[in-house]
Amino acid sequence: MSSFDPKIDSAGLGKVAVLMGGTSNEREVSLMSGGGVLNALRSRGVDAHAFDPAQADLGELKKHGYARCFIALHGRHGEDGTVQGALELLGIPYTGPGVMASSIAMDKIMTKRIWRFEGLPTPDWRLVASADETARAFRELGAPMIVKPSREGSTLGLTKVTSIGQCEQAYLLAARLDPEVLCEQFIDGDETTCPVLGQGAGAEALPLIRIEAPDGNYDYQNKYFTDATQYHCPSGLPEAEEARLRALAVQSFRTLGCRGWARADIMVRKGDRQPFLLEINTSPGMTGHSLVPMAARAAGIGYEDLCLRILAGASLDALQGRSGAAQERVTP
Numbered sequence: 001m002s003s004f005d006p007k008i009d010s011a012g013l014g015k016v017a018v019l020m021g022g023t024s025n026e027r028e029v030s031l032m033s034g035g036g037v038l039n040a041l042r043s044r045g046v047d048a049h050a051f052d053p054a055q056a057d058l059g060e061l062k063k064h065g066y067a068r069c070f071i072a073l074h075g076r077h078g079e080d081g082t083v084q085g086a087l088e089l090l091g092i093p094y095t096g097p098g099v100m101a102s103s104i105a106m107d108k109i110m111t112k113r114i115w116r117f118e119g120l121p122t123p124d125w126r127l128v129a130s131a132d133e134t135a136r137a138f139r140e141l142g143a144p145m146i147v148k149p150s151r152e153g154s155t156l157g158l159t160k161v162t163s164i165g166q167c168e169q170a171y172l173l174a175a176r177l178d179p180e181v182l183c184e185q186f187i188d189g190d191e192t193t194c195p196v197l198g199q200g201a202g203a204e205a206l207p208l209i210r211i212e213a214p215d216g217n218y219d220y221q222n223k224y225f226t227d228a229t230q231y232h233c234p235s236g237l238p239e240a241e242e243a244r245l246r247a248l249a250v251q252s253f254r255t256l257g258c259r260g261w262a263r264a265d266i267m268v269r270k271g272d273r274q275p276f277l278l279e280i281n282t283s284p285g286m287t288g289h290s291l292v293p294m295a296a297r298a299a300g301i302g303y304e305d306l307c308l309r310i311l312a313g314a315s316l317d318a319l320q321g322r323s324g325a326a327q328e329r330v331t332p
Contacts, residue, residue, distance in 0.1 A: 014067025
């Protein structure tokens with residue numbers, strides 16, 4: 001994948017803030033991601049500094065002359081368009097998708113509505129506001145069913161419900177994190193994820209990763225803090241199927257108006273190999289267990305060069321022309 005090989009003047013990127021930590025439930029993972037990115041950028045000669053929005057006002061970025069930001073924040077107030085909007089007002093280019101795309105992608109229900117409207121496959125779902133509505137969704141969607149907050153990441157607050165008696169507890173767990181609770185049809189099959197780099201017609205998918213978690217439980221602990229989960233990259237799937245999934249990941253990215261980088265999660269149903277988009281992460285993890293660096297390595301891109309390429313793509317919504325890729329409608 002020579003098109004991903006960065007030829008970047010590190011010194012020309014100016015003073016860089018790596019935004020990490022923050023106030024979300026994913027603060028711990030964000031600090032790990034940000035620490036890795038910070039060390040990688042410094043190793044490539046970038047004048048990079050750690051910046052924790054939970055400990056300093058974002059206005060300090062302008063005051064201290066930062067030229068661009070690498071967003072290594074995860075979850076609320078980092079991945080949901082809020083920090084992106086503040087950086088737009090400050091006029092400081094940042095990595096990843098802009099305000100609208102970040103805000104939509106953080107909201108799983110809104111994301112699914114757009115994908116469904118555009119004809120992209122996603123599991124059936126219900127938005128619920130009570131334990132009774134969760135039980136009704138279970139009867140309609142069937143068992144098993146996934147219950148999760150609409151606007152959280154890293155599988156926080158997620159329950160795989162196999163009986164109607166579990167519905168109340170699953171709803172209460174999710175509702176503690178978000179008043180909007182999503183009940184989603186469970187897809188039995190291969191769990192895959194696919195990072196995308198670039199923008200518009202130039203967006204390209206990195207190699208697909210197939211995930212095998214213990215008992216199919218790819219939860220917060222198995223994502224970040226154990227070595228029990230197996231990651232297959234190359235995926236081991238037939239070449240034609242992987243190509244189809246990678247094309248779907250790019251479609252999902254472009255449909256939401258993403259730019260820079262993101263990672264699409266896709267389930268492939270066991271019986272008929274039908275793919276289903278679950279969600280798209282607009283500030284993916286960059287820890288030792290993270291998937292974007294893993295896919296990049298399979299494409300011949302080291303961690304340091306990946307961080308440098310993402311940083312070099314930092315931009316502002318204000319710099320995107322209305323005729324540009326962020327505005328285009330994607331027809332599947």
